[in-house]
């Protein structure tokens with residue numbers, strides 16, 4: 190059995206092939222340009238490396254409502270060439286095999302759930318804080334989804350008093366979670382990237398406050414077994430104790446959670462999570 194994976198990001202596509210036990214046998218990546226150009230490379234890759242099923246994690250928003258005419262489309266993306274692009278349809282036209290189609294965040298979360306920091310847990314909340322903020326909730330092996338996938342990266346938070354004047358950078362909401370805390374928001378405040386700030390800078394306390402608020406809200410709504418964070422900004426290891434302390438203070442013992450050091454944690458698979466998860470979902474699509 191051969192399994193295929195596509196991690197379709199806003200800046201690059203990664204394609205990979207594994208055996209039935211998810212041992213990656215080949216992998217390639219190329220920049221995300223126009224749909225025609227990029228998909229031609231995807232088709233060529235899987236023509237050369239035939240597989241029995243493909244798991245796809247796409248940048249979004251994507252339509253995941255199986256009853257809707259636009260199921261499998263990239264919908265309202267700021268990447269205009271991809272707006273309303275029928276990603277799954279294009280794949281189905283070219284390959285007569287089963288597909289599992291979901292968000293890029295969901296495939297990474299699934300990788301962490303099965304083989305990374307969420308191993309052994311039933312219900313995980315996964316956040317990525319990078320260029321944007323993405324989230325995925327997996328409950329008993331299934332992605333939480335209603336009309337479509339959740340967009341918890343855009344929840345509304347209270348301003349930290351020390352950050353009162355910052356209006357945020359989300360093109361839709363200004364000062365939502367992503368607008369306040371993702372990489373570009375840090376860059377807007379300081380005129381330099383997050384990794385150029387000193388780890389002891391007071392700003393990280395502010396960042397931790399926002400991330401902790403998101404964890405409080407999510408804890409109250411979802412009561413996960415664990416909250417897992419990945420993405421470029423979360424490479425700042427000092428954030429974890431700061432988030433944990435802020436979370437404990439803000440939740441104020443209102444509800445029980447697992448031990449805090451086991452509750453708000455860093456990803457384990459990192460950059461491999463997406464491909465791992467997509468391969469596992471490809472196998473699921475075969476059944």
Ligand SMILES: Nc1ncnc2c1ncn2[C@@H]1O[C@H](COP(=O)(O)OP(=O)(O)OP(=O)(O)O)[C@@H](O)[C@H]1O
Pocket residue numbers: 198199200317318319320321322323371372373382383384419420421422423424425
């Ligand atoms: N060590 C670091 N500390 C702080 N910020 C960082 C660090 N490394 C990367 N970043 C910031 O994270 C962002 C990139 O995030 P990431 O590496 O997760 O890539 P991405 O795939 O573009 O993000 P997304 O998943 O949102 O599409 C940039 O804004 C960058 O400045």
Ligand SMILES: [Zn+2]
Pocket residue numbers: 342343359360361362363365366367368
């Ligand atoms: Zn927003």
